[in-house]
Structure formats: structure tokens, C-alpha cells
Amino acid sequence: MKAAEYNEDCKWMREALEVARQAGQAQEVPVGAVVVADGKLLAAAANARQWGLDPLGHAEIIALRAAAEKLGSRYLNACSLYVTLEPCPMCAGAIVLARVERLIYAADDPKAGACGSLYNIPQDARLNHHVAITRGILADEAGQLLSDFFKAQRALGKK
Amino acid sequence: MKAAEYNEDCKWMREALEVARQAGQAQEVPVGAVVVADGKLLAAAANARQWGLDPLGHAEIIALRAAAEKLGSRYLNACSLYVTLEPCPMCAGAIVLARVERLIYAADDPKAGACGSLYNIPQDARLNHHVAITRGILADEAGQLLSDFFKAQRALGKK
Numbered sequence: 001m002k003a004a005e006y007n008e009d010c011k012w013m014r015e016a017l018e019v020a021r022q023a024g025q026a027q028e029v030p031v032g033a034v035v036v037a038d039g040k041l042l043a044a045a046a047n048a049r050q051w052g053l054d055p056l057g058h059a060e061i062i063a064l065r066a067a068a069e070k071l072g073s074r075y076l077n078a079c080s081l082y083v084t085l086e087p088c089p090m091c092a093g094a095i096v097l098a099r100v101e102r103l104i105y106a107a108d109d110p111k112a113g114a115c116g117s118l119y120n121i122p123q124d125a126r127l128n129h130h131v132a133i134t135r136g137i138l139a140d141e142a143g144q145l146l147s148d149f150f151k152a153q154r155a156l157g158k159k
Numbered sequence: 160m161k162a163a164e165y166n167e168d169c170k171w172m173r174e175a176l177e178v179a180r181q182a183g184q185a186q187e188v189p190v191g192a193v194v195v196a197d198g199k200l201l202a203a204a205a206n207a208r209q210w211g212l213d214p215l216g217h218a219e220i221i222a223l224r225a226a227a228e229k230l231g232s233r234y235l236n237a238c239s240l241y242v243t244l245e246p247c248p249m250c251a252g253a254i255v256l257a258r259v260e261r262l263i264y265a266a267d268d269p270k271a272g273a274c275g276s277l278y279n280i281p282q283d284a285r286l287n288h289h290v291a292i293t294r295g296i297l298a299d300e301a302g303q304l305l306s307d308f309f310k311a312q313r314a315l316g317k318k
């Protein structure tokens with residue numbers, strides 16, 4: 001049963017990684033997110049801060065909004081969110097507001113992560129919704145994707 | 160000098176309160192936000208969670224995004240954000256990401272506030288941008304607006 005859940009988590013994280021990879025190829029910071037309900041893909045999005053000049057264009061925000069629109073509901077109670085990088089405070093807060101059931105992320109973000117690193121907002125007992133969290137699914141692959149991207153950007157003199 | 164800044168803060172908070180009031184009249188939770196740069200209004204928005212079925216439709220998010228679009232920039236370095244209620248974790252994180260210079264808010268939110276109540280995300284030394292905060296401008300008026308709204312909603316059996 002545990003193995004089946006792990007395999008399912010890896011399957012969806014691979015989808016999120018593929019979205020992230022495509023973003024990286026288009027010069028966007030390679031972070032991807034997918035929202036899944038009842039074993040089906042509801043929404044997928046990449047980070048889009050550079051593309052859209054949107055300071056708030058993180059993959060999680062775009063995917064959650066798309067999923068809510070698709071469901072016609074403000075709440076994503078039965079949904080799982082897969083992300084390739086630990087969500088920041090903004091995205092962690094959004095995950096609580098949208099009442100996501102489960103968060104699964106790949107790489108930790110020691111600089112700005114708010115789901116275990118700097119804070120653990122989705123599991124703060126003082127807030128009115130709490131989220132189950134699974135960490136580290138395909139973390140090496142997600143971390144490598146990001147470090148390769150920033151290495152290439154530095155080589156181009158962009159960062 | 161202090162008095163001039165206070166008067167300026169009250170002026171813009173009144174704008175935010177007016178936006179909040181209009182939202183309340185339209186059955187939306189009455190929270191308003193305005194973004195100001197160089198003494199001019201850049202963007203104004205009300206909470207829109209009920210209207211748009213958007214779990215992330217807080218006034219601050221909508222106003223910050225509109226201001227970034229207007230400026231054609233991801234960053235709002237020289238901007239002040241006025242809000243009638245202390246921002247939640249999502250909005251506090253967004254304020255940091257957008258690199259807002261100053262946050263001015265009216266009423267504290269002891270249940271979900273992330274700018275001094277539960278957390279103080281905009282002034283977390285571990286994050287890469289820090290925001291000046293002024294609290295309590297027209298707080299009584301903003302608090303009254305919210306409590307009147309929820310009292311009326313309860314009377315209607317809606318909450």
C-alpha cells in the first residue's frame with residue numbers, strides 16, 4: 001500500500017518535473033506544479049515570473065487558481081498539489097486558503113521554504129485548515145534541474 | 160513631518176476603506192487595498208473570494224498584480240501598500256516577493272495575520288527583502304466595518 005502511494009506520487013511528480021523542465025528551456029526558473037484529484041490531472045503550471053512580469057506568478061498559485069476554476073469551487077478539499085520545490089510563504093498560505101488536502105514536494109528550499117524549512121505554514125495549528133505533507137519525492141532530480149539552470153544562467157552572465 | 164505622514168496615511172487608508180465598504184455592500188467580505196507610488200494611486204482592489212470563486216482573491220494580491228502590470232515591472236520597490244486588515248501568510252509572502260517598500264494596515268488579524276500577529280513575514284531577516292510596516296491607521300473604522308458585516312451575515316443566516 002505504501003509502495004503504491006509512493007509510485008503514484010512519483011508518477012505525478014514526474015509530470016511536475018516535465019512542466020518545470022519545459023519552463024527552464026524557455027529561460028524561466030524551472031519549478032512545476034500539478035493538481036490532482038481522484039487520480040486525475042486537474043491543472044498543471046510552471047513558474048511564470050519572468051514571462052509575465054508577474055511578481056506573484058509562482059507555479060503553485062497558477063495551478064491552484066486553474067484547478068479552482070475547473071472545479072467551479074473556492075475549495076480544493078479532495079485535491080493533492082505536487083510541486084518540484086518546497087513552497088514559499090505566499091504559496092504555503094495559498095495552499096491553506098484553498099484547503100488543499102495533501103501537499104507533495106520534491107526539493108527543500110532552505111532559503112525561502114515555508115513548509116518545513118523556515119516555517120511550516122500548512123501545518124500551523126493556529127490556522128483554520130491543515131494539510132498533510134510528503135517531502136522529498138524525486139528531490140535529487142528536482143534539485144539538479146534547478147542547479148543546472150542557475151549554473152547555465154551564471155555562465156550566460158544573467159544572474 | 161510625522162503629522163504630515165500620518166495625514167497622508169489616513170488619506171490613502173480612507174480610499175482603501177471606501178473600496179472595502181463597496182465590497183461589503185455587494186456581499187463580499189469588506190477588505191480593501193490600494194497601492195500608492197510617488198503620492199499617486201496605482202491600483203485599488205477589494206477582496207473578491209466570493210465573487211470570483213477564487214480561493215486566492217484577496218484584495219492585496221489583486222492590487223499588487225494590477226500595480227505590477229501598470230508599472231510593467233515585477234518589482235514594486237518604491238510602492239506603499241495600504242490594507243484595511245493585517246495581511247495573511249499568502250499576502251505577506253506576496254508583499255515580500257513584489258518587494259513592496261512600505262506596508263500600512265488598519266486592523267490587526269489575531270486569527271491569521273502574518274505581519275505581527277501569528278508571524279511577521281515582511282520583516283523576517285532570513286528572507287531577501289524587508290518591508291517597513293505601520294500598523295493601526297484607522298483601525299477602529301476598519302474593525303467596525305468587518306464586525307458589522309459579519310453581524311449582518313449572521314442575521315441573514317449566511318455564516
